[in-house]
């Protein structure tokens with residue numbers, strides 16, 4: 216694989232009044248051709264600002280952004296236009312032209328690339344068929360559901376067969392059904408043609424089902440990059456742990472939380488590995504790991520076991536030994552109850 | 557009394573209508589084109605994504621503010637030399653349409669600029685992200701999204717022009733306003749004054765309804 220996007224020490228500063236504020240501080244990162252690349256992180260971490268430097272909706276203050284090996288940060292006019300034709304983008308709030316029909320919204324992107332008039336209509340129909348909306352062609356955005364609006368936006372973003380699709384919280388304003396609908400559409404598109412997707416989200420479920428690799432951002436910096444599976448299995452940075460913890464947001468009854476003080480979340484990469492660990496702890500240390508809750512998730516088709524256990528040991532020394540033993544075999548994090556408690 | 561009123565109206569009304577129609581027709585048509593152009597110019601020279609030009613913007617904006625701060629009746633007098641230069645006379649409906657055009661153009665320009673500023677930034681950003689050039693965005697995004705507020709702005713300006721036409725009439729333009737003043741005020745023909753008021757009210761009501769209708773047709 217070759218890299219299609221490369222951030223080289225990218226920095227974005229804003230001036231607010233007399234203050235200077237660093238929204239993105241020295242990010243270096245490569246995104247491979249054809250991958251589904253996720254960016255996660257808390258609100259205000261600089262995710263949107265970073266992604267917007269790729270199509271120069273935001274010009275970096277310093278550093279370079281390379282697209283297909285070419286520095287794009289100085290592009291202007293016609294060249295900037297040409298770059299943007301190769302990069303589709305969808306947004307949290309869809310940003311369709313309200314007073315234009317679904318047809319005209321998609322046709323707009325084709326007019327942007329000076330597509331001959333005769334080719335526009337059939338191409339629009341094709342694109343709308345791709346997102347399953349060919350019957351809505353004459354409607355205005357106002358009469359569509361959120362999921363349908365986003366699919367129109369996807370059709371518009373794909374109109375000029377871009378190599379890159381940028382998605383800024385494209386499913387964050389949608390309910391679970393509409394989110395699933397958009398996620399399915401993106402998956403289908405990804406299978407049918409080789410596009411690189413850069414996707415910002417807060418939604419752990421979306422990250423889990425879409426991303427090949429993930430970059431975790433915090434306060435303008437990338438604090439962790441890795442395969443989605445590894446990040447879910449073993450999150451190293453705090454924002455990544457927060458994201459994963461959201462997945463383990465078991466709704467435990469109050470009595471259980473009060474009775475079980477020493478709760479831990481164990482993450483196993485192999486499906487059955489926890490059998491061995493649980494029984495081995497009992498045999499070796501003569502103590503029980505009682506299972507409170509658990510499940511096996513599939514991240515891009517690979518199983519990941521997550522287990523919430525309670526540790527009932529008598530002495531602190533033994534407790535430390537047990538934890539050390541487990542730590543060698545699985546990822547373990549203390550569980551502090553539901554994240555909103 | 558009533559007979560007197562009817563006689564005056566029969567003799568004077570069509571001429572007055574004609575003069576008002578000339579004033580309104582010329583100034584509305586010209587200010588529509590010039591006001592839209594100036595409004596877009598004000599917006600586009602101010603906005604970073606398009607043709608940002610601070611110098612040009614401040615000059616245009618300064619001129620607009622200057623004209624807007626002159627009361628219309630004074631503008632009529634102030635522009636008399638220009639009027640004479642342009643149309644060769646200082647009286648009559650054609651002459652009156654010069655200051656009317658100027659006032660309506662800057663008024664419409666400001667309203668159009670305001671309408672454009674209300675277009676959702678996100679929609680403009682999405683349009684920029686497709687790679688569209690500025691002129692395409694102006695035609696297919698800005699014009700469409702601002703169309704309802706532009707229609708409402710045009711209505712406001714048209715109704716405002718009716719008021720101006722009456723004032724211009726008093727200082728030599730003729731028209732319905734002049735009729736009301738000449739007979740209703742100087743000759744105590746209250747009937748004529750009431751009649752002209754009724755006519756103006758009807759015109760304003762119809763224009764407002766028409767404007768609202770057009771604006772609603774542009775809204776989706």
Ligand SMILES: Nc1ncnc2c1ncn2[C@@H]1O[C@H](COP(=O)(O)OP(=O)(O)OP(=O)(O)O)[C@@H](O)[C@H]1O
Pocket residue numbers: 229230231237238256257258259260261262263264265
């Ligand atoms: N145009 C701007 N002017 C000034 N400050 C800005 C601008 N755009 C973003 N910022 C600031 O930069 C920081 C990062 O913003 P950014 O939108 O990139 O965050 P984010 O990670 O996308 O957050 P969210 O998840 O809420 O969308 C924020 O503190 C924001 O207030």
Ligand SMILES: [Mg+2]
Pocket residue numbers: 262263264383384
């Ligand atoms: Mg954001």
